[in-house]
Amino acid sequence: MELTLLLPSADAARLRRQPSTKAALTGRTRGQAVRIVWHDSLDRSLASRGLALAEQRGSWRLERNRPAPTEPWPPATDHRVLLEADGLEALRQALAASDAPADANVLPDVTTPVAAFDGRRTVFPLNIDGEPVSMTLLDGVLRAVAAERPATRLILQGPGPSVLTLVLSLAESLTLAVPEHSLAAEALCLADGTAQVPRRRGAPSLPPEGLSVQAAFGHIVGHLTDVMLHLAPLVADADTGPEPVHQLRVAVRRTRSAFSLFPAAADSPSLTRAADGLKQLSHILGPARDWDVFMTETVPPVEAVLPEQTGLHVLLRAGARRRHAARAVLGEYVHSSAFRVLCLELACLVAADAPAEDAATANLTEFAAAILQKRWKRLLNIGKVLDDLDNVALHGLRLKAKRLRYAAEFFAPLFPEKQVSRFIRRLAMLQERLGLFNDTTVAETLLRELNGKPGYAAGLVLGFTAARGGRARPKIAAAWARFRRRDPFWVA
Numbered sequence: 001m002e003l004t005l006l007l008p009s010a011d012a013a014r015l016r017r018q019p020s021t022k023a024a025l026t027g028r029t030r031g032q033a034v035r036i037v038w039h040d041s042l043d044r045s046l047a048s049r050g051l052a053l054a055e056q057r058g059s060w061r062l063e064r065n066r067p068a069p070t071e072p073w074p075p076a077t078d079h080r081v082l083l084e085a086d087g088l089e090a091l092r093q094a095l096a097a098s099d100a101p102a103d104a105n106v107l108p109d110v111t112t113p114v115a116a117f118d119g120r121r122t123v124f125p126l127n128i129d130g131e132p133v134s135m136t137l138l139d140g141v142l143r144a145v146a147a148e149r150p151a152t153r154l155i156l157q158g159p160g161p162s163v164l165t166l167v168l169s170l171a172e173s174l175t176l177a178v179p180e181h182s183l184a185a186e187a188l189c190l191a192d193g194t195a196q197v198p199r200r201r202g203a204p205s206l207p208p209e210g211l212s213v214q215a216a217f218g219h220i221v222g223h224l225t226d227v228m229l230h231l232a233p234l235v236a237d238a239d240t241g242p243e244p245v246h247q248l249r250v251a252v253r254r255t256r257s258a259f260s261l262f263p264a265a266a267d268s269p270s271l272t273r274a275a276d277g278l279k280q281l282s283h284i285l286g287p288a289r290d291w292d293v294f295m296t297e298t299v300p301p302v303e304a305v306l307p308e309q310t311g312l313h314v315l316l317r318a319g320a321r322r323r324h325a326a327r328a329v330l331g332e333y334v335h336s337s338a339f340r341v342l343c344l345e346l347a348c349l350v351a352a353d354a355p356a357e358d359a360a361t362a363n364l365t366e367f368a369a370a371i372l373q374k375r376w377k378r379l380l381n382i383g384k385v386l387d388d389l390d391n392v393a394l395h396g397l398r399l400k401a402k403r404l405r406y407a408a409e410f411f412a413p414l415f416p417e418k419q420v421s422r423f424i425r426r427l428a429m430l431q432e433r434l435g436l437f438n439d440t441t442v443a444e445t446l447l448r449e450l451n452g453k454p455g456y457a458a459g460l461v462l463g464f465t466a467a468r469g470g471r472a473r474p475k476i477a478a479a480w481a482r483f484r485r486r487d488p489f490w491v492a
Contacts, residue, residue, distance in 0.1 A: 036055070042112065060086075075343070118143060119141060120139055208413045218350045379404050
């Protein structure tokens with residue numbers, strides 16, 4: 001396993017004094033000065049493709065520092081070297097003769113230094129649980145023409161269990177974290193004064209072939225970990241609006257769904273700890289998202305129709321305070337050590353080497369078809385008597401529809417695109433209509449938190465949501481009928 005982790009510069013000096021470091025050290029540390037210079041064209045043609053051209057001690061290398069959407073890439077992987085040579089012209093020649101991907105096979109005719117890292121590399125030889133582990137501290141400063149800032153990375157290499165033990169031990173007293181971006185990407189953004197481009201967005205997408213079941217699990221969870229890392233600072237900022245909270249909640253739900261989809265691939269103590277952390281985060285996200293929906297979607301139509309209702313204004317002010325408090329709790333959590341450790345656990349889980357027998361496991365497409373069939377049957381069974389379902393049962397139907405949709409989105413690239421798209425579109429419509437109906441129950445719960453018992457203003461909101469829920473019933477039935485007519489795409 002190899003991990004590149006983020007360490008505040010202030011913690012770098014404390015690394016050597018950590019009990020876990022001192023107890024595991026097996027020899028003398030080795031240190032040397034390091035200078036890396038990144039080059040690009042004036043129009044940043046390399047950076048726009050997620051590439052970096054690095055020069056270090058006369059050696060030139062072309063690196064990829066941002067993954068392609070379907071490329072398996074563990075979160076704590078800083079970069080991947082595509083090609084290396086002694087000299088820029090030698091690198092050009094080697095690239096021309098190589099089978100490098102189309103987006104990486106041409107270097108700009110003219111390049112210029114853009115940013116640099118100046119610092120020191122210190123290597124600590126360790127023994128953790130009887131296994132050799134290499135710990136490398138890269139500590140220095142990123143420099144550009146008009147800006148500079150400290151930059152520190154901790155690179156760990158060794159057997160997975162030993163590396164995980166070291167990571168969790170260091171994280172108890174150091175602010176160790178999974179970096180959202182590579183060192184090169186940070187340097188280039190520092191030079192240009194631009195915001196970082198997220199490594200991953202939205203739902204994960206598997207390559208159409210070539211992955212085992214274990215690798216598919218790692219790719220899905222790794223993608224979603226990157227999404228969570230990107231969204232965490234946004235949800236901590238109350239001015240970003242409700243969308244980051246919604247997207248983080250979806251990412252957490254997708255990750256938990258992946259854990260349940262791949263029980264054999266994910267069977268480890270590390271997964272159990274990560275699952276507990278995701279559950280805790282989900283419980284914190286729930287109120288933040290519910291209050292966002294209540295204040296931005298449920299109540300505004302009522303206020304628009306009844307703008308003179310003083311009681312409604314009082315209710316809205318109380319709701320705004322609850323919303324702010326829920327967002328503050330969420331912001332505190334994503335800045336906490338608990339969230340950092342959760343991301344470290346996920347990164348270690350993804351970076352762990354696949355077991356030797358992985359090649360003999362079930363074909364991924366067959367595995368996906370079996371999972372989808374099971375979830376589809378569960379959904380059909382609960383919805384056999386749709387007209388007789390009460391609110392609780394409809395909520396259960398919504399959850400099963402959501403779980404089927406997550407699985408369908410995960411495995412979509414393995415099956416014909418048109419059939420998958422139609423299936424997911426109808427399933428999404430069913431989900432949306434069930435969600436509108438569910439808003440009535442959520443609104444009632446939130447209003448009781450505000451008032452203890454519904455007053456006149458609360459009754460106005462409840463009446464509105466109940467009327468909307470009543471209108472949603474026939475729409476749910478229509479969406480359900482359309483969905484049931486859609487043949488499953490995974491059946492040949």
